[in-house]
Amino acid sequence: MMHAFEYHTTWIVMLAVAVSSQKQPGLSQSSQPNSGLRANCLGNVMRLSLDKSLAVGNLLEVDAINGTDVIPLTPRLAAQCGYSMESDPWGNTKIYSSLFGCYAGSKEAGTFSLGLNLRMSGDLKLDEATYVVTKTCNYRSLATRHILCERNYIEVSTQLFKPQIAKNILGHDDDFTDDAGQDSVKYYVHYYYYYYYVYLFLHLCAVVLTFLPMPQASASPNDIWKLMFFTPEPKVMLLNEAKKAGYGVKSTEHRLVLRSPFNSAETYIENVAGVPMEVFSVSTYYVPIYGLNIVDSDAACPTGGLIFTDKTITWHVPRRITPVIKGAVKILKMYMGIDGQRLDKYQMAARKYTLSSTEFHIVIELPIGTPDGYYKSLAPDDQYHITFTVEPMLELVWREESTQTDTKYKVLFPITTPLMSWPTQFTGNAVPEERLFEILLGTFLPDVELINITFNTGVFSVAECNVKGFDVKEHRFPNGSKSFYLKVPFFEDAVLVHNPVPLLTTYILPMTFGLLILPEETPFSHVAKAEVSLQDVVPPAITGTCDPGYFYVTVGYGSQGHNFRTMIGERELTSKLGETYGLMSNSTHFSFVVPYSSADSIFEMVMSTSVRARIDLELVASNNWKLNDFSLSCSFPLTTTECYSNGTMTALAMKVESVPNMILSHLTLRDDSCKPNSSNNRFAYFSFGVNSCGTTRTMLGNIMVYENDISLDLKSYTSKYPDVAYYKQTVSCYYLVNVTETMAFRTRPRVKDPSADIGMGYLIVQMRLAQDESYKLFYQVEDYPVAKYLRQPLYIEVELMQSMDIKIELVLENCWATQHKDRSSLPRWNLIVDSCANLDDPYSTVFHPVEFDSRVNIPAHVKRFSVNMFTFVTDEVVLKENIFVHCNAVLCDSNNPSYGVCSSQCVNPAKTGAKKSWTADLKGSRNINYQVQGEQLSSGPILLSEPE
Structure with missing residues (x-):
């Protein structure tokens, strides 16, 4: 059994719901029947119901009204005087008052009046409302004994039978009915004799007691002397002692009312038919005036x-x-x-x-x-x-x-009831098409509130979750229960993502819900985890193309971003290697450019006019899963054998895939004494006469064929590399014979060495605009027009393509800028004149040295220079249009530095000053001067950009 006042030191109810209310002093319940206060007479108790809508704050204090006095009810006084109170978690309160209570008034038999004063306020009592409730109840019952078991007290009311009361009964024959409609109980005259004899016996006892010593203290107005409590052993208390101990005692002319709080020292537990009962048993002794001096009162209330x-x-x-x-x-x-x-x-x-x-x-x-x-x-x-x-x-x-x-x-x-388990239901459904989790937590009773949610990224209140877009909502059901709903997108940091297998993604959302039970504000938590695995992985994709000198590779990230390593052959594409290959990236993909002669390319096949090369790429996840692999194989134009009219043959040999352990310096011609003129780990260069190194000659009609073979010197080679494969490369030259040419000549003393005549031809040359002076990253076609600020450097590179001839030197003859793509358009500004910087330019052209690296195999085939960004001015008007850079280039033979720009860096050194260091090895001109086509040596548009 639950006792409402067991744990309180003051009779205050903590209301769960706070609703504003006007202060209404002196309000009678009868004046506002629909105000939320309802008083009902229920037999020997009056019940006052207080609706939560009247609450001002969360405190309710109750006073008993006793005439003009207002007595604050403490838990002790409430149990002693017949009051109890119960409040549910939502603030609805019921107050019960016994009609036989201390402060219940009665002006006539069977009529009882009660009054209560209710004071409601908040914790700080800044606002307070007072309600005065009075109620009159009619309760007529001639039952000899009334026993009331309340939540906090036991009450027994015993009718007193004094001689004069019996006489009054003899003179009346009225029926008495209680308020519940009970049948009348008639007392007939023949009972008089029973009471009379009882009276005579008790009177004799009273006469005896008059000779016993009486207590010094005066009895109450009702002449109660003392009380004997049975625990079950007898224990005597004077009236004042009993009241101080918390017992209620009230005696009128017709009734004796005793009241004991539950679990008092003078009560005891007795098992009755298997049910524990709390027993309150008292004998009340009166001062022997009327002759009736002992009243036995017994009550027992179930506790189980x-x-x-x-x-x-x-x-x-x-x-x-x-x-x-x-x-x-x-x-x-x-x-x-x-x-x-x-x-x-x-x-x-x-x-x-x-x-x-x-x-x-x-x-x-x-x-x-x-x-x-x-x-x-x-x-x-x-x-x-x-x-x-x-x-x-x-x-x-x-x-x-x-x-x-x-x-x-x-x-x-x-x-x-005892605690009943209510498993909390958690549902974490994934909505793949919306890429989010739908979370449902519940159900809970209405007294539970969601306070916060803890993710792996931190603790967030409900308001903060909504700011993040989690859309936290409370859903109420018709039966009053509730659940909590939220959405969490997959891309949130709170969601953990991993791939158990390459194409499967597992999304995990661990969280802890912080909840609170009202009104006690008891915190508790619920730990949950939402998890789903989806086959939603789009693997990274690789595409590639080739031009005559480069591999162009683009890698799309796929659905999981750039969380993988890129392997080019045996090497990882690091940031440093990416600088060499012009690595460029954005949010969706990255791209880079690999020269076919790079160390990361593989030569598959070598022919007389081309080479077939390949690059292999592999994308590897952090757990070493292979996400994608890709091979790009292309044929690149390359002259590996050249035949000269003076009877000289040149041949270029390469390290091919079929002979992985080949050391090029160990290659020889048929005559094993004929070694490469030069070699590295990728190339070997031979130059020999058609009548030397074991070259054979064969006539095919009117064609003379000279052949030789390049092979490994297996005698010394196989001892170190026994598993090396056989390698042989045949080089051939074809000469037309049986053609008679008539010519006249005469001799004269030789004054100087003869030189060949200059001829004209075409050669593939590439011009590119670098992003900085490192010349590692270059602008692509899609980047044009390139925006530059005024006087910002433009880094330009010109490269000879498709040639592995180390005797050729590329020289920039003239470079200039125009406003239009047409190389001959005006206005025009010269940047390089006769291979020298333009002296009329206050911001003269700067030449940059070129060194051997993984991209540049022959530095002499590459020239670099920079100029400051400028714009054209006409009649002091700045023409803010695009500019285009154009160049003409010539090839020089380092063995014969006798022609024009090939003889030195500048045609007129006196005008240009000292030679630049990068031209120190320009020694002469070859017999053919190749004029480069204009469109192949023109840059894309460069736009002047205004500073912000």
């Missing part, structure tokens, strides 16, 4: 007798309460109710309540979840549970056959 199942509460009360009943009895009436209110059989049937009796018990059954009760949330050990509370009432009227006296027995018995 409950059986719980998942769906039902069964309450057993002993049919024969032996501490109270001394002889045979007959039960006259039996009622059940809720919250002190009787229910008829139709109301009980609608609620599925049953009231029955067995040989030993009276049994009440109630379904768990009935609307007359309420559920409450609890969280012991951080685990969510619920209880159900309901307050049934049992009323009995029995008659003792020996004395023909009636007892009215009423029990208000609040029942709270």
Whole structure:
């Protein structure tokens, strides 16, 4: 059984709901029947119901009105004077007052008046509302004894039978009916003799007591001398001592009312028919004036007798309460109710309540979840549970056959079930098409609030979650329960992502919900995890193309971004290697350019006019899964054998894939004494006469064929590399014979060495604009027009393509800028004149040295220079249009530096000053001067950009 005042030091209820209200002093309940205050007379108690809508804050203080006095009710005083109170978690409060209480007034028999003063306020009492409630109840009952079991006290009211009372009874034959419509109980005249003889016996006892010593202290106005409590051993207290101990004593001309708080020192527990009962037994001694000087008062209230199942509460009360009943009895009436209110059989049937009796018990059954009760949330050990509370009432009227006296027995018995497990349901559904989790947590009772959610990225309140876009909502169901709903996108940092297999993504969202139970503000948490695996991985994609000198590779990131390593052959594409290959990236892909002669390319096949090369790429995840691999193979134009009219042959040999351990310096011609003129780990260069190194000659009609073979010197080579494959490369030259040419000549003394005539031809040359002076990254076609600020350097590179001739030197003859793509358009500004910087330019052209690296195999084939960004001015008007850079280039033979720009860096050194270091090895001109086509040596548009 639950006792409302057991744990309080002041009689204050903490209301769960705070609603503003005007202060209304002196408000009578009868003046506002719909105000949220309802007073009902329920037999020997008055119930006051206070609706939560009247609450001002979360505090309720109750005073008893006693005439003009207002007495604050403490828990001790409430139990002593017949008051109890119960409040549900939402602030609905019920106050019960006994009609036989200390402050219940009575002007006439059977009429009782009660008054209560209610004070509601917040914690700081900044606003307060006061309600005064008065109620008059009529309760007529001639039952000899009334026993009331309340949630916090036991009350027994005993009728006093003095001689004059008996005489009054003899003179009346009226019927008395209580407020519940009980049948009248008639006292007939023949009972007079019974009372008369009892009176004579008691009077004799009183005469004896008059000779005993009397207490010095005066008795109460009702002449009570002392009280003997049975625990069950007797214990005597004077009246004042009993009141100080917390017992209520009230004696009128017709009744003696005694009241004991539950669990008092002078009560005891007795097991009756298997039900624990708290027994209150007192004998009251009066000052012997009337002759009636001892009144025995016995009461017993159940404290147990409950059986719980998942769906039902069964309450057993002993049919024969032996501490109270001394002889045979007959039960006259039996009622059940809720919250002190009787229910008829139709109301009980609608609620599925049953009231029955067995040989030993009276049994009440109630379904768990009935609307007359309420559920409450609890969280012991951080685990969510619920209880159900309901307050049934049992009323009995029995008659003792020996004395023909009636007892009215009423029990208000609040029942709270043991903790019931309520598993919290968590649903973490994935919505793949929206790329998010839909989270549902619940259900909970209405007294649970969601305070925050803890993710792996931190703790966020509900408001902060909504700011992040998680859309946290509370959903209420018709039965009052609630659940919490939110959405979390996959891309949030709170969602953990990993790939258990290459094309499968697992999304994991761990979280902890912080919840609070009101009004106690009890915190608890729920740990949950949403997880889903989807085959939604788009692997990174690789595409590539070739031009006559380079591999162009683009790698798309796929659906998981750039979280992989890129392997080019055996090497990883690091940032340093990326600088060499002009690595460029954005949010969706990256690209780079690999020269076919790079160390990361593989030569598959060598022919007389071309070479077939390949690059292999592999994309590897952090866990070493292969995400993609790609091979790009292209043929690149390359003259590997050249035949000269003076009977000289040149040949270029390369390290091919089929002979992985080949060392090029170990190559020889048929005559193994003929080694390469030069070699590195990729190329070997031979130059020899057609009549040397074992070259053979064969006639095919009018064609003379000279052939030789390049092979490994296996005699010394196989001892070190026994598994090396056989390698042989045949080089051939074809000469036309049987053609007679007639010519006349005469001799004269040689003055100087003869030189060849200059001829004209075409050669593929590439001009590119670098992003900085490192010449590692270059602008691509799609980047034009390139925007530059005024005087910002432009880094330009010109490269000879498709030639591996180390004797050729590329020289820039003239370079200039125009406003249009047409090389001959005007206006025009010279940048390089006769291979020298333009002296008329205040910001002269700067030449940059070229060194051997993984991209540049022959530095002499590459020239670099920079100029500051400028714009054309016409009539002092700045022409803010594009500019284009154009160049003419010549090839020079380093063995014969006799022609024009090949003889030195500048045609007129006196005008240009000292030679630049990068031209120190320009030694002469070859017999053919190759003029480069204009469009191949023109840059894309360069746009002047205004500073912000």
